[in-house]
Amino acid sequence: MPLTTVETPADSDGASLSHGLKQRHLSMIALGGVIGAGLFVGSGAGIAAAGPSIVIAYALSGLLVMLVMRMLGEMSAAYPSSGSFSSHAERAIGPWAGFTAGWAFWVLLCTAVGLEGIGAAQIVHGWLPGTPEWAWVALFMVVFCGTNLAAVKNFGEFEFWFAALKVGAITLFLVLGVLALAGVLPGTDSPGGSNLTELMPNGGEGLVIGLLASVFAYGGLETVTIAAAESQDPVRGVARAVRTAMWRIAVFYVGSMAVIVALVPWDSPAVVENGPYVAALDRLGIPGAGQLMNVVVLVALLSAMNANIYGASRIGYSLVERGQGPKWLGRVSGGVPRVAVLASSVFGFLCVLLSYWRPDDVFAWLLNMIGAVILVVWIFIAVSQLRLRRRLERETPERLTVRMWAFPWLTWVALAGMATVFVLMAREPDTQVQLYSTGAMTLALAAAGYAWQRARERR
Numbered sequence: 001m002p003l004t005t006v007e008t009p010a011d012s013d014g015a016s017l018s019h020g021l022k023q024r025h026l027s028m029i030a031l032g033g034v035i036g037a038g039l040f041v042g043s044g045a046g047i048a049a050a051g052p053s054i055v056i057a058y059a060l061s062g063l064l065v066m067l068v069m070r071m072l073g074e075m076s077a078a079y080p081s082s083g084s085f086s087s088h089a090e091r092a093i094g095p096w097a098g099f100t101a102g103w104a105f106w107v108l109l110c111t112a113v114g115l116e117g118i119g120a121a122q123i124v125h126g127w128l129p130g131t132p133e134w135a136w137v138a139l140f141m142v143v144f145c146g147t148n149l150a151a152v153k154n155f156g157e158f159e160f161w162f163a164a165l166k167v168g169a170i171t172l173f174l175v176l177g178v179l180a181l182a183g184v185l186p187g188t189d190s191p192g193g194s195n196l197t198e199l200m201p202n203g204g205e206g207l208v209i210g211l212l213a214s215v216f217a218y219g220g221l222e223t224v225t226i227a228a229a230e231s232q233d234p235v236r237g238v239a240r241a242v243r244t245a246m247w248r249i250a251v252f253y254v255g256s257m258a259v260i261v262a263l264v265p266w267d268s269p270a271v272v273e274n275g276p277y278v279a280a281l282d283r284l285g286i287p288g289a290g291q292l293m294n295v296v297v298l299v300a301l302l303s304a305m306n307a308n309i310y311g312a313s314r315i316g317y318s319l320v321e322r323g324q325g326p327k328w329l330g331r332v333s334g335g336v337p338r339v340a341v342l343a344s345s346v347f348g349f350l351c352v353l354l355s356y357w358r359p360d361d362v363f364a365w366l367l368n369m370i371g372a373v374i375l376v377v378w379i380f381i382a383v384s385q386l387r388l389r390r391r392l393e394r395e396t397p398e399r400l401t402v403r404m405w406a407f408p409w410l411t412w413v414a415l416a417g418m419a420t421v422f423v424l425m426a427r428e429p430d431t432q433v434q435l436y437s438t439g440a441m442t443l444a445l446a447a448a449g450y451a452w453q454r455a456r457e458r459r
Contacts, residue, residue, distance in 0.1 A: 018335025050210025114351025371434025
């Protein structure tokens, strides 16, 4: 399909939204956006499978994510939009692509809101066992729905402090871990390299499992490009976030994995049962490590809930602005798409109810359906960047304030990496269902988007 030369409403879909996010909000969202609950808890299964080679797995997937963020940053700096990659896909490939990427991501974020609410409620229920979990989920939903219904600066303030706590916690963990490994932490003997004697204890298969686990731990990085459209200086905000992505990934993900596998034996049951960070803190003799990390995980979950309601509402609003959704969803008042916020929150709460009513079929099917959506989004980002970069160089080169490295070669390398992950998912029994379910949803959305596009062209 040829590139459209007519500017779509996506170029200015932020015009009706407020610009209440400050640079400090964007900077901290960029920092904290890479630190999710999956890093604190979900990485345990990856370590148990891959052993010390989990560091290699996180480094490889981190390189892929860096390339994706660079591509997304190039397009978002040139075309700031609350629709982010969905707007770019529409501009580069066609309306059906924007429709597919946007609505698939909306479903992913709304479902994630429900999952995060359940996880946060389970932690609080553990502290207060006499209280029902559903009541905590409802409370969290009301709080963050209310936060997002108010001015966007409220969302920014919540994320600023949430991110500050997460960054502070993981930085303290890294400092303590490095001191322990150096043998200078009082009361702790350095394990030296005793836990690193076997790089891949489960062979290549273990590394593959660890690689797949690490890829999906990086979700959330896209939020900063969505939020940038409502900042006071979108181009500067995106450029700064993208340029710092490399060290953030290297320090927070790869660095913390290296510290954990050096401190704790990879096959320790505590790595999976308690989580790798708790296991490492226990190894250091930190009193109350479990409860301390529960607080940090709770903050990470609440932060993700807040960010995902925000992201879902803006993606939904952008789709409606481009004529790809029901008009009532795009109503804006006070600079906030309040109907989209409510719809995203209701869908998230519905996912929570499904987890109680139909955990074995409907909810499990929904989880499988969104299992590989982030990879689908990344493919749309890469293809869009390939096509938009040529147009930008030809028509408006001054917009290229952020440039993809070694274009187009590294873009093709990234696409090859994504294809490799899909092949690996098809090989693993545990991820096959996710791959096929996500593929079915993507094809259904693409067909609906293409039918809608043809109908609009006929009109």
